[in-house]
Amino acid sequence: MVTIEDVAKKAGVSIATVSRVLNNANNVSEKTKLKVWKAIEELNYKPKILASALARHKEKFRVGICESKRLIDMEKEKVVPEFYTVILTALEKTGEAYGIKFCKMDLFNPSECDGYILVGGDTTKELIKEYKNLKKPFLLLDHYIPGEKVDCIVTNGFDGAYFATKYLIKKGLRKIYHIHGPLNSYGFKGRFDGYTSAMEEAGLLPKYYEYDDVKDNMSDVIDFMLRKNERPEAIFASNDITAMRVIRELKKRNIKVPKDVSVIGFDDIISAESFDPPLTTLKVFKDEMGSLAAKRIYELLVGQDLHPIMMSLFTKFIKRKSSI
Amino acid sequence: MVTIEDVAKKAGVSIATVSRVLNNANNVSEKTKLKVWKAIEELNYKPKILASALARHKEKFRVGICESKRLIDMEKEKVVPEFYTVILTALEKTGEAYGIKFCKMDLFNPSECDGYILVGGDTTKELIKEYKNLKKPFLLLDHYIPGEKVDCIVTNGFDGAYFATKYLIKKGLRKIYHIHGPLNSYGFKGRFDGYTSAMEEAGLLPKYYEYDDVKDNMSDVIDFMLRKNERPEAIFASNDITAMRVIRELKKRNIKVPKDVSVIGFDDIISAESFDPPLTTLKVFKDEMGSLAAKRIYELLVGQDLHPIMMSLFTKFIKRKSSI
Structure with missing residues (x-):
């Protein structure tokens, strides 16, 4: 035992x-x-409480955790380091207490279940239609598709980005640029909007550059940015990985962080704290996302025609050494 | 049992x-x-986890419903017809089931309670600070303040506006204009963003005009719009009141709705259905907002340090005769 x-x-x-x-x-x-x-x-x-809860429920519900192969591969290769691992661990632990048994399956080929949790950004409008046809409750985890009115649990990228940008402005900085991933991703779009909102509110001109993490063209992005503009006083990157790439390229060009340029990321991945310099970032509450998802799918399973909502978790600003 | x-x-x-x-x-x-x-x-x-299990809840909480005088006056004068009345009725009904006793009070001068629900758009950053100092749980109902990380329950204006605009585009319309209220209101801003997003995605140019409901300058807005552009094929208004004003002005100019111009509103107020022509609109789920607020404040009262979230209710497209 x-x-x-x-x-x-x-x-x-x-x-x-x-x-x-x-x-x-x-x-x-x-x-x-x-x-x-x-x-x-x-x-x-098997912790006692969970075990007894399990016994009580006798595994009442079977819920599919639906992931694309692309996402699973990205997790394995640590392209999206530990992000979904943390979310899904919390999801499973909380779900157990609600008597939910989870089964992992292919997002594009789900087997029969009482409900489904569609993980990550690979779900499309067309796929939503197929899931709706299954007539079982489902929700999107870490994704939102405009106009589809499907329950979803996301991170409030707008709010976090707005806060970080405001923070830099309050510190007296004016030349604050944004480097972001593809804006067809809901996550990146929200952060982009939060950044531009805060800049415009302060009467500052937003300046932003798209970074392609597949091509890894950060060196070009930074060169282009520096050629085109004055040196920024701060760069807000749309995630920690991007922020780390930014810092590496700045270092190569002998630009000091945070002395010359403040850099802020988004996510608070595990390596953010041990990075040199430790990364100022917006913490995404991955485990809370997971437990909320478990709680919500349970509500959808036991409730009747609950009104669909988007639940959007606020982030927390974590000040470390990569920014003033 | x-x-x-x-x-x-x-x-x-x-x-x-x-x-x-x-x-x-x-x-x-x-x-x-x-x-x-x-x-x-x-x-x-078998816990029904929510309302019915808690109906006999003995522990009474006292929760303040905090409204500004401005809002109460607007309700009385039917400037915001029945909107908050419906929300608050549902809030109180659901709250009762959770053992919550509500007391109405001045938003700017709350008396002591176990928790607070701040109603409508008059809450400011400064006021949030004062409520945080009370060290009691509270949430914003029908409002959001960027960067403050306070629990809030809102309508997903982005999603509804995106859906309505897409609908018009799918119907083959191209010249779709937007008439909106002040964009410093979170509600109007979301609808504006949803409209522009759908237009841009379809490669169409967004065209929008601000309407001032205090001055009631709709006649000028319509004249200006018609002078400046070709006649629109559709107008998406940021609420039903505005849509009705638009239709009246179009009628005066002998422009037929929906034959010449489709008009879509937002809210689904009671009079939308009996209007001539009956108004196509996005239904806001006022009673669900109220019950969600009751449920959430209860969670905040019994839970400890729950992670703050924004809950955003999806709307429903109601097709009536004012649009194709």
Whole structure:
């Protein structure tokens, strides 16, 4: 019988910490949470509360976690480092307490279930139609498709980007540029809108550049930006990976961060804290997204014709050394 | 029929505690949770998690409904016809089921309560600061303030406007104009963004005019619009009142609706259906907004440090005779 002590030992943390993670407490770092969840998974530890909840529900609902191969590959290759792993771990743990059994499946070829959670940005309008035809509740996790009126759980990119840009403006900076991913992604579009809103409100001209992470053309982007404009005082990047690439290119050109240029990312991925310099960023609440998704699909499963809503989680500004 | 009282009795805890456990609140010890889950299991209690299970909730919360005098006056004078009346009726009805007692009060001078619901668009950044100082849970109803990270419940204006504009485009129309209220209002801004997004996606040029409902300058707006451009094929107005004003001005100029120009509103106010011609519009789910607000403030009252979210309700397109 695996005990909580075994988990604590394996994860290299205290028993109290394991218990905090199991209780979804707020004062545990994401890194620690991930370590604990990994240990739980590897040891196949069944916490008593969850076990008893499970027994009570006798696995009442089967819910499909639908992911595209593209997304799974990106996770494996750490292109989207640990992002969905954290979300899905929280989703599964919370779901268990609601008597939900999850089964992973291909987004484009779902097998029969009581409900579905469509993960990430690969869901299209056409696919929504197919899922609607299944006549089972479903929701989009980390994605929104305009005009489709489907339940979804997303991060409030607008709000976070608006806050970060305002922060830089309050610090007296004026030349604040934005480097973003493709704007057909709902996530990037929201951050873009938040940045431009804050700039326009302050009477400043937004300046932005698209970065292609497949081609990895950051060197060109930075050259182009510097040729075209004065050197920026700050760059707000639409995610941490992009911010890190920005900082590397600036360093190569002997531009100091944050002395010459402040850089802010978005996501708060695990490596953001240990980066040189540690990255100022907007923390995305991945585990809360996961538990909200579990809670919402449960509501949809037991409720009747609930009105569809978008739930959009606010981010938290984490000030580190890459910005003033 | 097993009730929540039976569970509480068997577990030797209060009904409020059972409800906290069912709602996944953080402020319940693991030991207590286990006792409650065990009682639930042994009694085979099927929680309907929400309203009905909590109907007999004994613990009364006092929650302030905070409105500005301006808003109350507007309601009385039917400038915002029945809008908040419907929302607040649903709020109070649902709240009762959660054991919440509501008291109406001045937005700018709240008296002591367990929580607050700030109604409408008059809440400012500064006011948020004052409410945060009260250290009690609160949420914004029908309003959002960028960067403040406060729980809020709003209508998804973007999505509805995007849908309506797309609808007109699909019908073969190209000259689709937008007449909107002041864009510093979150509601109007979202609808504006949805309209422009759909137009730009289709490669069409957005054309928009601001209407001032205090000055009631619709006659001038329509004259200016017609002088400046070709006659539109459709006008999307940012609410029903505005759409009705548009139609009246078009009629005066012998322009037929929908034969010459399709007109679409937003809100689905009571008079939209009996208008001549009956108004095509986006229905705002006022009662669902009210009940969501009650549910959310309850979660905030019993939970601890819940992560702040924006809940944004999708609208529904209601096709009537004012548009093709």
